[in-house]
Amino acid sequence: MSVNLSRSMTTRKTVIETEHGVVAAQHRLAALAGAEVLAAGGDAVDAAVATSFVIGVLEPWMSGPAGGGAMMLWRAEEGRALALNHGMRSPRALNPADYPLSGRGAAGDLFPWEHVEGDRNVQGATAIAVPGVVDGLGRAHSRFGRMPWAELVAPAIDHARQGLLVDWFAALIIASCTRELAKDADAAALFLEDGQWPTISGWTALADKRLDQSRMADSLDQIARHGARALYDGDLGAAMAADVQAKGGSLSVADLRSYEARFHDPLSFAYREAQFHVVPGLTAGPTFRDAFAHLEGAAMGDAPGAGSYGAMAAALQSAYARRLDTMGDTGESPAAPGCTTHFSVVDRQGNMVAQTQTLLSIFGSRVVSPSTGFLMNNGIMWFDPVQGRPNSLGPDKRCLMNVCPVIGEQGARRFAFGASGGRKIMGAVAQLASFVTDFGMDLEGAFHQPRIDISGDRLIADDALPADVLDSLAQGHKVTTTRRTIFPYAFACPAGVMRSGTRNSGCTEIMSPWGDAITEDMTQGTHRA
Numbered sequence: 470m471s472v473n474l475s476r477s478m479t480t481r482k483t484v485i486e487t488e489h490g491v492v493a494a495q496h497r498l499a500a501l502a503g504a505e506v507l508a509a510g511g512d513a514v515d516a517a518v519a520t521s522f523v524i525g526v527l528e529p530w531m532s533g534p535a536g537g538g539a540m541m542l543w544r545a546e547e548g549r550a551l552a553l554n555h556g557m558r559s560p561r562a563l564n565p566a567d568y569p570l571s572g573r574g575a576a577g578d579l580f581p582w583e584h585v586e587g588d589r590n591v592q593g594a595t596a597i598a599v600p601g602v603v604d605g606l607g608r609a610h611s612r613f614g615r616m617p618w619a620e621l622v623a624p625a626i627d628h629a630r631q632g633l634l635v636d637w638f639a640a641l642i643i644a645s646c647t648r649e650l651a652k653d654a655d656a657a658a659l660f661l662e663d664g665q666w667p668t669i670s671g672w673t674a675l676a677d678k679r680l681d682q683s684r685m686a687d688s689l690d691q692i693a694r695h696g697a698r699a700l701y702d703g704d705l706g707a708a709m710a711a712d713v714q715a716k717g718g719s720l721s722v723a724d725l726r727s728y729e730a731r732f733h734d735p736l737s738f739a740y741r742e743a744q745f746h747v748v749p750g751l752t753a754g755p756t757f758r759d760a761f762a763h764l765e766g767a768a769m770g771d772a773p774g775a776g777s778y779g780a781m782a783a784a785l786q787s788a789y790a791r792r793l794d795t796m797g798d799t800g801e802s803p804a805a806p807g808c809t810t811h812f813s814v815v816d817r818q819g820n821m822v823a824q825t826q827t828l829l830s831i832f833g834s835r836v837v838s839p840s841t842g843f844l845m846n847n848g849i850m851w852f853d854p855v856q857g858r859p860n861s862l863g864p865d866k867r868c869l870m871n872v873c874p875v876i877g878e879q880g881a882r883r884f885a886f887g888a889s890g891g892r893k894i895m896g897a898v899a900q901l902a903s904f905v906t907d908f909g910m911d912l913e914g915a916f917h918q919p920r921i922d923i924s925g926d927r928l929i930a931d932d933a934l935p936a937d938v939l940d941s942l943a944q945g946h947k948v949t950t951t952r953r954t955i956f957p958y959a960f961a962c963p964a965g966v967m968r969s970g971t972r973n974s975g976c977t978e979i980m981s982p983w984g985d986a987i988t989e990d991m992t993q994g995t996h997r998a
Contacts, residue, residue: 474952482979482986484913486972489989492516493964493975494812495531495889497985499524501992502624503814506616508989513820514542514613515621518606520812521824522625522689525602526682527633528983530642530832531810531889534692534700535709535843537601538809538826539748540609541735541874543883545819550737550746550876552754555605555730555826556868557598557848562719563864567595568854582854590849590862592649594718596834598848598868600700602826605730607697612732613820622693629686629842632679638982640669641956646832653716655837656844684842701725708840716836735876740765743879743906753792753873753895760788760899769907775941778921778934781903782942785896785923809872809889815966815973817989823874823885823965825894873898879906882969888978890961892924897961905967912967916976919953920960929959953980 490507494500503520507513517540525533532538537557543550568585575581576591589595610618633639643650643660644667650656657664659680670676691705700706706725713720736749740761747754767780809827827846828834834847851869852862860869873895874887886901888894897920904915919931921942928946930939931953942948951959962978966986975986 471952471954474954480979481917482976484911484916484974484976484986485988486974487988487990488817488971489973490516490814490816491966491973491975491986491988492520492812492814493966493977493984493986494520494524495810495962495964495977495981495984496524496527497983497987498527498628499812500985500987503812504987504989505624505992506621507816508992509616511616511621511816512613513814513816513822514609515616516814516816517812517822517824518610518614518618518621519624520814521602521606521826522622523628524810524812526625526628526685528810529633529844530646530828532602532826532828533844534603534688535600535833535838535845536826536828537598537846537848537868537870538605538824539752539870539872539874540605540825541746541748541823541876541885542609542613543819543821543876543885544613550735552733552735552746552748553605553609553730554733554748554750554752555601556751556870557601557846557851558724558728558868559598559849559852559862559864559866560719560721560724561865562721563849563862565854565856565862568862570854580850585854590852590854591830591847592652592835594713594716594834594836594845596847596849597713597718597720597836597845598851599720599724599728600846601728601730603692603697603700604728608730608732610697618696619693622689626686626689626693629682629689632682634676635668635670635678635680636676638955640667642831643667644669646835649835650832653836655839656832656835659837659842682842684839686842688841688843701728705841709838709843712838712840713836713845740906743877745902746876748872748874751867751869753871756788756792756895757873757875757899759791760784760895763787764903769903772908773904773918775938777903777907778938779941779945781900782921782923782928782946785899788895789924809891809894811874811887811889811962811964813885813887813964813966813975815885815968815975819883819968821876821883821885821966821968823876823887825872825874825887825889827870827872827889871895875902877902877906882967884965884967886963886965888961888963890958893922893961896922896924897963901963901965912965912974912976916963916965917979922960931960955980955982
């Protein structure tokens with residue numbers, strides 16, 4: 470824990486209940502765009518499309534059109550949940566022999582895979598996988614959307630034309646990755662000054678600098694006019710693939726044309742008096758289920774305490790162990806920064822969306838496609854470069870993701886949760902779900918309740934937990950205490966919405982300076998800049 474941090478400062482977020490729809494997202498203006506769609510009569514899926522594209526412009530280092538992820542949906546009229554997987558794939562021409570091991574031990578980014586020569590699986594065009602988020606949004610919209618596609622992409626185009634305002638938080642994020650961004654001329658031109666210095670306003674000045682995202686605006690305009698498949702079947706996708714190949718990557722037009730996001734029946738299971746629905750397959754959904762299967766027999770008590778935190782720690786530890794043994798993911802460094810985004814939506818009819826989307830690392834591959842203006846993913850890093858393992862690197866394979874969007878039900882309440890934060894995601898979402906279903910908490914109580922993380926080789930505990938809880942956890946685990954801070958995140962960064970009867974609410978991580986929940990009745994006269 471940093472000894473520099475104030476001990477007297479407290480941070481809270483206000484949660485408003487309303488009969489109207491709500492969008493909770495990691496950027497206020499993205500949530501506002503989605504809420505405006507709801508106010509115009511759009512479905513939760515319409516709002517999700519608008520929110521997704523806007524947040525890809527305003528939080529480009531976390532996600533964007535060149536990323537991937539997964540979505541959980543609740544359709545109120547049908548009374549059923551659906552899962553949509555729009556995760557990335559490795560290119561067909563990828564050759565594992567092009568990723569030789571260096572023999573230098575573990576790599577230094579998110580995953581402790583064996584180090585690859587030149588970090589070819591982490592940084593640069595050779596780390597780029599086939600993106601999926603735009604096709605996923607298109608398929609969700611074609612099935613459930615009510616508003617015209619072009620109208621939903623338009624807010625993102627407007628924001629890109631204006632350019633992202635580089636406030637202190639954006640400057641901090643850019644500064645954290647300046648050295649890597651400088652290695653790609655197009656990334657350096659977009660994010661850095663003179664190709665080498667982080668873009669930042671003077672420390673005593675008001676933020677007035679903006680990124681030039683005009684090329685991205687042009688590309689989004691093509692997607693708006695020609696539909697989601699413009700990125701896969703059209704000239705836009707061909708230009709992006711040509712850019713990647715010119716920089717040494719293997720992404721091809723054939724990869725893009727053959728890509729399809731897919732709807733699935735959710736992985737649904739009962740937990741005591743609750744029901745959970747998660748994305749099956751190569752996500753953290755099965756691990757979430759395993760955690761609650763372990764937790765089922767535990768005595769949780771009437772309120773969170775030493776017993777319940779100990780039970781959750783054991784459940785998460787068991788679930789992670791099974792994931793590593795059977796799904797091939799060997800984990801992430803506990804100190805790794807978040808590199809994903811999540812937002813949740815509920816409309817007036819009770820339809821819900823929980824969407825997690827990512828570039829994988831912060832700033833993805835740190836490569837910008839000059840023809841499209843898109844920051845590209847580094848999805849190849851999701852694979853183990855050592856051959857002969859469940860998740861070994863190979864051509865035309867689905868990536869194993871840590872995303873964990875969840876729809877939960879209990880009595881008259883239903884919620885849509887998710888988070889960013891790599892391997893910390895599942896534990897955070899599981900604890901929020903437990904706070905709600907085991908202890909009857911509302912959103913405000915759940916999101917302000919201290920959490921733990923046990924996704925690495927130690928247990929990280931919020932130092933706001935009572936002394937008896939920390940002492941109890943220390944009996945069976947190597948415990949490090951820390952504060953919830955703005956940067957870096959010691960815990961995942963969640964966002965969620967809840968519906969109780971006909972009343973909706975939303976909340977985001979309390980330490981996120983940009984994250985906010987916006988209700989549709991708050992959109993009139995709201996300042997956009």
